Amino acid sequence: MTKSITINLISGRTIQQGVAIEGGKEKANYRTAAGIIELDPTDLKKLGAWKNTNVRVTSPYGSVVVKATETTQGPHPGVAFIPMGPWANSIIDPNTYSTGMPTFKGTPVTLEVAANEPILLGIELVQKLCGVKTA
Amino acid sequence: MTKTITDVICPFCGTLCDDIEVIVSDDGKKLLEVNNACVIGTEKFLHSQSSDRITRPRMHQEDGSWKEISYDEAVEYTAQMLAKARKPLLFGWSSTNCEAQSVGNEIAEMSRACCDNTAATCHGTSLIAIQDVGLPSCTLGEIKNRADRIIFWGCNPAHAHPRHMSRYSIFPRGFFTGKGQMSRKLIVVDPRVTDTAKMADMHLQVEQGKDYELLDALRVAFKGEWLPDVVAGIPGEKIREAADVMKSGRFGIIFFGMGVTQTLGKNHNIDAAIAVTKDLNEYTKFSIMPMRGHYNVTGSGEVFAWQFGFPYAVDLTRGFARYNPGDTSTIDLLTRGEIDAMLTIGSDPGAHFPISAVKPIAKMPSVCIDPHLTPTSGVSKLHVPVAFNGVETGGNCYRMDNVPIDCRKVVEPPEGMLTDEEFLIKVRDRLKQLKEAA
């Protein structure tokens, strides 16, 4: 059975994500910048995953495949970070609790290694989740 | 020969740097080089020149393909959509100029729409807090000239506002801060050891989601009252030390970001941060400022406010302006399924809304006005590419401290492309005809 861990997910900006959105969200570079999950080395170890392995992230609100990377802004054991974008937004807690603001930070998620599952491109991912027909 | 254009405004983030130099070809058609901007800003200017750019509106077809149409056809679709809709939503406005926002508001008034900007997913909760408890703030030049205590709370300018620290907050030598960085103490509060936190004199690595507790503990520490050993993952001793650093400055500022606005507690976190700021004014001078994201999200709030009276989440469906976050706010309207047509401009909800709020957009008549291909354009029925605001057209914008700066046009847009404002004016005029005929 694949190992899985539960972790607290937050999302936010990175400079790579910023460059990628201005460079074109249809490009692979956007996926490289934002289709990732930054993990503390201790959490990578718990998951039993090498860095740069594809992992499936699942929350009560959805599921998405991203690449697990070792954080450069740590240590932050127990906290995982996906840069803001469609990958994070596939799984974050959309509840606003009447404030208008979804709960982008602080969603408990489950991680499991999914080495052979593909990471979709940004636009592709959203179109697929929305059931939009593409040519 | 080339031409150098100085004092160019960067249309990326709320820092709204206005010292960019852009080198363009002699005929003013090609943008060759960008100086002074950060790596994101540079990319923004240069990407406008890419050869694979979409230059004409496109309709999504039954078979999933896109068909190029004329701007006039795009105007007709948009106006018809708004004329027929019972509760349309005009969303975005944060990456366009105030003139386009004004025209958008006329359209919203005519079509009795809901209108909202990207504060919906960034500083909307800050606005709620400001409405609850006020906002002692200042302009960024005050920070540069006076501030000796800088707090970044739940924000990471090293990544999100790359030139903020060098232009305003940490490094510049101002009138009373001649030693630059040496005259300032930097405290960063963040659950991660961010690249901003690495520069700090003191990093409070708050337990994620416990910002309110830590802010409250600071208020206790200011008054020298009892604190538990550990609050929000931070030892009481360290909290006292931070409180002393804040109180002992001559002029301090708290910059805050998504770390507090999007975390549970939301507006209440900001309430507490503003209360901390007010408390500190009993001892010294302190200000607080939201780190606004889009380069003109602030302007959208300003224009909404002077025209409709509210800064975001405005509902005009009853013929006058209403405001009630949670009820009239975009995420809630979409997830409750109340919206029956959507026009997006100057933002990308497809990428930046929770997927459950994006799915309804894909199912309704929808228009996405955006120079880029985005997840939003990917799920909209009509994609209208436009000239890049701040690059191919000018117009007024508001920096994160509400200072207005007029953007500059540096190159011509590709032949025949309309600006946001030009397209919206056509939609407005057509909508007026439709409304008068009805």
Added chain:
Amino acid sequence: MSEYIIKNGHVFDPVQGIKGDKKDISIKDGKIVDKVSSSAKVIDAKDKTVMAGAVEIHAHIAGPKVNLGRIYRPEDKLFSCTPTHGMERMGGGASIPTTFKTGYEYAKMGYTTAMEAAMPPLFSRHVHEEIRDTPIIDEGAFPVFGNNWFVMEYLKNHEIENTAAYCAWLLRATKGYAIKIVNPGGTEAWGWGLNCLSIHDPVPYFDITPAEIIKGLIEANEYLGLPHSMHIHPNNLGNPGCYETTLDTLKLAEGFKTKNKFGREQVMHLTHTQFHSYKGTNWGDFESGAKEVTDYVNKNKNITIDTGNVTLDETTTMTADGPFEHHLCGLNHLKWANVDVELETAAGVVPYIYSPNISVCAIQWAIGLEIPLMMKDPMRCYITTDHPNAGPFTRYPRVIKWLMSKKARDAQVNAFKHKDKVLSQTSIGSLDREISLYELAQMTRAGPAKSLGLSAMCGGLKPGMDADVAVYNFNPDKPVANPDDIETAFSRCAAVFKSGIQVVSNGEIVSTGNKRTLWVDVHVKDNPQVMRDINEKFVKFYSMTQNNYEALGHHFVPNPYALEVDATQA
């Protein structure tokens, strides 16, 4: 352009000395004329009062602090929303109405010109965007100078010529109208959480006193010969005993004479005098200093004032007096907003409820009325509410009622919870004067227009002047049965013309007119030193570049009207 003739109205025009005589007013091509052709459209003003369009000399109606008030007070819109209606865009807000509503409300009351009283220069582009979106009325804005680093550095060495050159530069950069001072020195001290409460408190670091700033700016103003005088909100606003600071401030104008081509006679305009006319040592023995202040102003002809009438409403206070708003928040504990502006000024905003059940509020109400009733020359005292600070401008008709009717004042005094205190701490009970319609026209038209240097253009009905005309449903021949009829009549005009275009008919907006932005374009001798200083401050201390500072272009000032001043020979 169409011709109009307003027939048979009772005309009140201090410019021509007309005191209610039945006269026809003719309008052609935007101006008042002697006569019009027979094809002119006739407006029947029989049994009505006809005056020039009113001139607002001091209100906070456009710009960053006004909009901050709108943003942070959704509750202000709760019962004040107005739907899209005819020509009118939707609006909202009671004490801080949206821009469209602001324009409509002024016009419906017969106002055709208004001055935004405090423009932070760094935010001039914002101020002008809001002015652009305020329909109908002509507007100007006063940039604030009293805490400006350039001004303080020049005046420390009494460099009047340099100060004047800088003022001229800033008026052009901001498309500003006049030199405004707010809490001189005190707002700069607020940068460090401090204040200047008297005219002799030194400003931290800058080594100058408020008195030197005030005198210096009077001199610079007269050196340039600007249309308006230096316009001041003195130190120590709103505190018991502040009338002494006010008198100290007024005395600084002694010996100065004006020199201008605009017909202005004063060298200092003291604004919202009510807030500066308090005696007593605390809120318990708080009393009126209106007599002391008006006695002084009555004797000194080189000063004009406006009133700042408290209207007993819930409102939103906002001022460039940053330390005052912090102080006020300490008194009422309502939400406090503040904006310090680099090198220039600051602003604060706090909601306030002037409750008739609180003795201080009731006394403030009385002081606001004592001042105009004690002023001998209505040409030097203008009605304001310092909108929205003492109350919203939409309450002018009520203030007019109180001024015109002793009966209305007595009714209000009797309604106060602390009536005895009001009567013992002020002399409102013994003032029997009732302002006449002619005096009202002086206080709201001819007077403010003259003080602003606009007397050739507006504030009167003399042929050649702009055709700004208001017709009220008020018959001066009939005794007033009920004072409330005065309020009703002045709330909604029967007809209003702005530059010859009919903008209001029967209280409804019928045209959005041809709104102009008034600003003062001063030409001075080349001054390389000042230009170098400006350049240096932008390079070193401002957070934006000099080349992006000016309010330029159609989207800021679509319809400018510049008053040209030649100070090159000064």
